[in-house]
Amino acid sequence: MNITIIGGGSLGLLFGYFLSFSNKVEFVVRSTKQYESLTHNGLLAERRETVKKAKHIHTNLLLPRSYKTDLVIVAVKSYHISSVLPLIQQYGPQTPLLFIQNGMSHLTDIKQLPHGKVALATVEHGAARKNDYTVRINGIGKTNLANYRGEMKDLLFSVFSPLENEFPWEWNEDYEVMMAKKLIVNAVINPLTGVLKCKNGVLLNNPHYTSLTEGLFNEVMTAFPMLNKQEEWRNLIGILQSTKDNTSSMLSDLIHNRKTEIDGILLPIKSKERPLTEALYHAIKGLEKESV
């Protein structure tokens, strides 16, 4: 299959790497530097002490208008979705799209697209972009997939099932539930680790941080009354345990003075009735302005 990945960040590179073994993968990236780097070096995945090269990738800077592909995976950060909408529209409305973003704010952008087949993914992988052509794999979790519009189950099944063991995935019937479950985890772990500047596991090891985590979780959960609170708490604890040595993406963004995804994660749920969420939103927005 011909798969196009828009965005050469950690997730784009991670998906591209795994999908390259049974598909032709083309990257569409914004920066000339990354374009040249990927073209010259290929795509590498580093895992513990091992470095492996992707099978075959192709890189593009600007997309030729007539370009045909079987699946476009949009892997830019949520706050860049609006800037790539014109690019996405160059693919005809029959082209299937898969969006992998944190938070929920990108759904309003996606709504505007004329495409009939749109799916969403949330991921639990730990990956970091080491350089323009190398993704560092810290841990492979699960890719959660769901239809947003139209039917993409068979298509995504044929793309992801060859990877079953190396790159596990799960089909979800309800994208709203799937997104909400991910948002809860993001809304708790990211802002707290960002403000407290700690690895994920410290939220469990430091009893005062655990109180704080529970307080924020309880508040966030009031936005998702359809979900089971105990189940989501167990899920959160499990993720904190399995990613205990990870630096959250938000903390990593703050350390490197990059914009964080706080708008996509907390804007949909912050309100006067959720004072902690409101406070953490402002703390992270404020930290973005200060050098850390």
Add this chain to the structure above:
Amino acid sequence: MNITIIGGGSLGLLFGYFLSFSNKVEFVVRSTKQYESLTHNGLLAERRETVKKAKHIHTNLLLPRSYKTDLVIVAVKSYHISSVLPLIQQYGPQTPLLFIQNGMSHLTDIKQLPHGKVALATVEHGAARKNDYTVRINGIGKTNLANYRGEMKDLLFSVFSPLENEFPWEWNEDYEVMMAKKLIVNAVINPLTGVLKCKNGVLLNNPHYTSLTEGLFNEVMTAFPMLNKQEEWRNLIGILQSTKDNTSSMLSDLIHNRKTEIDGILLPIKSKERPLTEALYHAIKGLEKESV
């Protein structure tokens, strides 16, 4: 007058320095090292580029049982009050006491004392202990004084009025109002600067931090319905402006891996109905455990 100061921290040294010019000042300190240091070097106050020596001070490690003094100033941190209660009790119940602590938690300790004359002070000075015998004066604000038990206005007037211009002070009729005003300022500036790791002024310069400051202030104010909200907000803004380049005592304690005064400051007001206060309490308690 003979004045005894218990505690050789920044405030003890600051008061001792100013009072030494018209009184005989004796320090009672816990550490042998500081005892020897003060005895050998005298007490120095550093201000911008100038260093000045206190007029005459005397230092004691353990207090002789028969020691007579006209005023005991207790200048230890609030969480050390309980450990100096036996020492204070060696001064007869007729000895006037003045307590200078942050927060309000020390009031429960003071209640137990048999002394008939007890006054309280809150301070707005910026002072830091540079070493065992040197206090660094960053800014002189105001000393607020009030009776807690018995009548000490005349005594304190005679102690503090000679210093009017250099070391301004104000008499307050109601200690509860005086303490509440100070607690509001402490409860907002200290935890926020501690968590966000910024100088006081940044709370005003970074609009997101200002939102956060306002949110916490509004919550803290619900604990003090007798005070005028607008007036206290103006007071807080004024203090943030005049101390804009200062590192708050709580941030300074965290940076130096010292215990903070969070219990004295937020325990009296934290509750489930004040989620931000509760969250900041846990954030600071948690940060105390982590290396910063």
